Amino acid sequence: MKKTTFIILLILFSTFCATAQNQEKLFEQSYALLNSMLVNENSYSFKKAVFSVENTYLDNKLDTIDFNRQIKFLTHLSNSLIKDRFLAYLEKDKPTVNKWASVYQIMCDTIPLNINDTIYKYSPFGYDFNDIFGHETRENLFVSKLLYTRKGNCHSLPYLYKILCEELGVQANLALAPNHVYIKHNSKKDGWYNTELTSGIFPIDAWVMASGYVHLDAISNGVYMKALNNRESIALVLLDLADNYDAKFPNNDGTFILKCCKTAIKEYPNFASALILKAETRYKQIEQIQDKTKCDLEFRELEKQYAHIHEIGYRNMPENMYLEWLISLKTERNKYENKALKTMSKH
Template structure:
């Protein structure tokens, strides 16, 4: 299995400087550079009609001259465009990356991509989408009916526990508070002697670098351990199952859950990696959430259904990259993600990688290295690829992303267990417990 290439690979090309790249693209000739002969512009130094007193013949000759000059002008423009086209096509295969489409199992990612595209916003199901993404990795060996049955049984457990606690089944606050307890506490239905233990964080290969399936809901259901990708995804699946409204939210290298009270006045943050209710201040104390990201609603903002779909396309692409690598299909998936959410900074990070790899591929094909980089001037489309790569990095910067190093991420996650955060979690739980609507 190929490992996912680290985000932001601009360091591969330390000799490429976006600030000093000259504008080397050939210019299309401007029509104003050619003599303009029109029926309203017949300045006669360029036209020498026959000496005749017959005005009709004179006019016909003038018209013929104008038409001939216009034809010559059009021919010159075509010739100029042909030269440009020849320059733009004097390279191998448009530098398209080699496809992994023929590799064993790659077709399942194409099928999953089509399944996601067929899920319209109206009938979009988080459960179906996530299963399709994970099943592509397993080459469609997983059984959807079994997965659906597990989710339904869990939903039945939650509904019965809600009834036992006397919660109002129509309250979004009550349903989300119960979901939070399901993930963070031990829940038991006494009448049936059913017990569910809290789900825990798996620190082993939590970014899926060695085994991408570590990121999956399937693995979480089987082991009771997950991380910041699978835990929030299972929460959303179960929220969908019991009719609760909840949203995914993002921060650098991380995702968590946000939900509202019944009056839609207040938002609550659920940090599933540690099973605590947190405030926005906890997210901000990581030190890696920039003001631009907040302004652009990239981080700490509840994702809409369409933005969630965009996020899942990005997840599908990451699974494909982890198993195979970068090719043009990756760009197709990411383009769809960005179509749904133009502020999806994770998608732009992947697009930056794709653009960087494509530039490197083009330079390798052309035999251009650091020592002879100036030769790129002779290859207009290679310059276009380079400019596109710089544009992707600029977009990541513009959106306000700042990468969090893995060791800093672990320190930040561990900080939620500091005494002040523990106390805050207790206070939030106590307050919520007192305002949960109950059955009348």
């Protein structure tokens, strides 16, 4: 009986180890894909990058066909809106602005659809206040979850927006605020402007500053409010990969996380979240050092890293303060809305 029990336990342990190895292999493959987009920009695809990271966390079980089908449907709907709608915009970049407007409408507006002479109502994506930081499960931050449930947050909503813009052949710049991601566009008529998808409003920069956690150094150093290019956007996805790995393997030795962070920081040197995760991971590694002299030396080096994070302007924003700030855009809409773009926003 004891021998049989031992054999069963051995089989279960072997299966567990094999599963963990396969999962780790998926993470390495996803990292390789993201890194290849940095090595060869011709292979860049934000959609593929995001899909790879989410599929990896889900153990290669994400429905690829359905994911692409939904993206294709939304892209087709965007093209239909562009074709059927008149946009009161006269500058030379009207074709580009029209595409941005169509994606915005899909994300934020109710749209009547005429299918075989029957009118259907297309409902926009909503904001999900449940687990907005992905503490309970990382899936709550995923674009795939947003597509399936029609509800997302400041991570998945701008990611989907950028994916759809790129499917239409136009650029969309991600931008960061404390605990937050939003969109920045640059048009000939209005210059740089912000698109906030959690509320469907075009806020002025003063709203970002109103959080109280945006130091002037953070702006000048590109920590916040910078229009991120595609390489820097991949840096964000690399951090997602690292965070997902940390959630999947909480007792990891930090090697994979540091690899992701270092690659992300190389592309986006003042990416505060990556700098923080790198420092936190090193802290855990240093704690394991038995040699006190070496341990103290490493901690002194780590203190320099934390000092650098502070010097570039990063300030930690409590999660409850973030929610209050996010809601302020609706409660104080008249104060923070970009009036020049009001005709494009929800009424």
